[in-house]
Amino acid sequence: MKSEKISELTTNRLSVYLRCLNLLAAAGVKTISSQALADQFNLNSAQIRKDLAYFGEFGVRGVGYFVESLREHITKILGLDAQHRVGIIGAGNLGQALANYNGFAASNFNVVAVFDNDREKIGRSVGESDLIIQDVRKIARVVRDENIDVAVIAVPARVAQRVLNQIMSAGIKAVLNFAPVRLHARLGVKVKTVDLTISLESLSYFLARPQITCVTNPRGILPYEEIAQREEREL
Amino acid sequence: MKSEKISELTTNRLSVYLRCLNLLAAAGVKTISSQALADQFNLNSAQIRKDLAYFGEFGVRGVGYFVESLREHITKILGLDAQHRVGIIGAGNLGQALANYNGFAASNFNVVAVFDNDREKIGRSVGESDLIIQDVRKIARVVRDENIDVAVIAVPARVAQRVLNQIMSAGIKAVLNFAPVRLHARLGVKVKTVDLTISLESLSYFLARPQITCVTNPRGILPYEEIAQREEREL
DNA sequence: CTCTGTGAAGTCATTCACAGCG
DNA sequence: CGCTGTGAATGACTTCACAGAG
Missing domain, CATH: 3.40.50.720 (NAD(P)-binding Rossmann-like Domain)
Structure with missing residues (x-):
């Protein structure tokens, strides 16, 4: 636990972690490691540990973090316990x-x-x-x-x-x-x-460039994960 | 002019510059220096020159940038000339x-x-x-x-x-x-x-600790400046 | 042995500072 | 002169890598 200034990038990530922890808690998961959490949003696990370490030592070595407890800590850190x-x-x-x-x-x-x-x-x-x-x-x-x-x-x-x-x-x-x-x-x-x-113009910039990305992807289609193409009814 | 990869931070700022240049053009301003432009959004003038230099040499030494010409260049860079x-x-x-x-x-x-x-x-x-x-x-x-x-x-x-x-x-x-x-x-x-x-929770975090209000924003958002407090009627 | 917490190293972004052009 | 364009210096953020706790 330190008392440095916390970057906004860190607090933004805390929001993301919290959202995930809420889902995990609802699914009944009890503990999670920084690595498992990092996999959810392709982040580095050290980043997560560092973000959390700014505010305390919430983890247990050899185990990971207790979902419910971490959830409560982050909620409090972000001030989301108050209306x-x-x-x-x-x-x-x-x-x-x-x-x-x-x-x-x-x-x-x-x-x-x-x-x-x-x-x-x-x-x-x-x-x-x-x-x-x-x-x-x-x-x-x-x-x-x-x-x-x-x-x-x-x-x-x-x-x-x-x-x-x-x-x-x-x-x-x-x-x-x-x-x-x-x-x-x-x-x-x-x-x-x-x-x-700004968000829109950033998309426009992207569209205006001939895709360099295709070079790394010669076969044309290579998703990060298999894409289900079934008809979807629900919005 | 180089052909490195351009950071999204740079293209986001180009959007900001463009918006300002559109206003300047409408106001009939002909040229503007990087310093004058920087003052508009409390940015560093070297940052603006660097952002622009990624795409070409648009400025004139001793003068600055021609508003109308730079406006057109950035519009094209961002792909905003196409619908x-x-x-x-x-x-x-x-x-x-x-x-x-x-x-x-x-x-x-x-x-x-x-x-x-x-x-x-x-x-x-x-x-x-x-x-x-x-x-x-x-x-x-x-x-x-x-x-x-x-x-x-x-x-x-x-x-x-x-x-x-x-x-x-x-x-x-x-x-x-x-x-x-x-x-x-x-x-x-x-x-x-x-x-x-995330935006909301970031505000919540801020409200939860009034003592750290002076923390400078990491990636260049606004510092302080005296504010006119006159009553305003118009929305 | 696993996984955290953290200094050290690495990467990326911003700012400084100045040579050189108009 | 004034102002751009840019290497070099600084600063910020991320990732590595490992000691040490459980």
Whole structure:
């Protein structure tokens, strides 16, 4: 156990490990070695041991890690034992989709408010949920009354910085930003940007290159694992 | 100009530069130095010069870069001069929101098809658009007929790998995945995953330890800067 | 003997610093 | 001069490899 600064790459991997451990626990698996865990996501086992060692000595030599116990440790490390209350700013397509997104709840995040500045939208409910779209000018009060600690920015790029400023004034310290701009945050405020434009353009770059990968794969088809091609009904 | 392998970190930054250059061009700015560009996103100017130098010598010593010319170069490098045709698999909240998302068009991506396996949804249109939700079993034919070259996976995690397998069989080489799982792709297929769970849990980690707020982000996201706190009305 | 925890080595990315062109 | 392009230096992250615990 050390008290260095932890890289975000490490904490991101902890999320991945946790997800896997939850599945293993549900499947009744009791212990798992770093090697077995690493095989699940083609990672190096030393990486996993190092990531975990930043936070304590959770393993047992000769055995591995106890699934249930490690699961609890990582949950606590990531702060997922506490509830988080989320406010979404921007009730456009994306904002409303996120308000109904189930993935939040799985990590103990509850969407408790949705805001917009469009008079047409204010007062309406979000999809089939019982969330009512509120006036964005009331953010500060709602943040206080509802104990919101996480904000999601789902507004057009040109107004995202202004929205962030308001959110920061309201005392919010953690922000998930979907607007494709680099936002300037005050110290002590964490902004995590999900930039779909960059992701798309990265795919475009890939498509624009003649595939070097085929050189290593002369026979054309060589999957990492056998691909079942049966018709699939379920989505 | 070299012909090394280019890191994805570099191409991601090219997207950022391009966005900025588009704004500069619209504002009538003719030239810009790497330093001035770097200031826009608190990056190091040498980084920008290096990123660009991988692809050619675009600058003029003593002057900087010509905005319009550099804009065209990067557009071409990223393959954004060619149209891309996108199919979205999964017409849930997220899939439908993405189908209506304007950000695609800005990068020359056109959403031309949306698929689902739910009989209730098939045949209906997506929001107010003229896209009709199609049966997921027809993916292969639609991909061919519509010349789709990019797929978006917006289905639950447990079926994402099966969907990817179908997509790959249909010959698609570039995939944007929103399901929170690590997918196994065949060689020559690029999968870019946007994992909201990881982003959220990373915020949770941050909130769980206010004392480490000053930790610098490893791979260059934003530092501090004074923030205007004026009340803002507009969203 | 197995598997963790960890220093040391290796790999990759960013920043420095300066020669040299316009 | 000012600013690019780039080798050399630094820093960050990953992997190796092994001592030592169980």
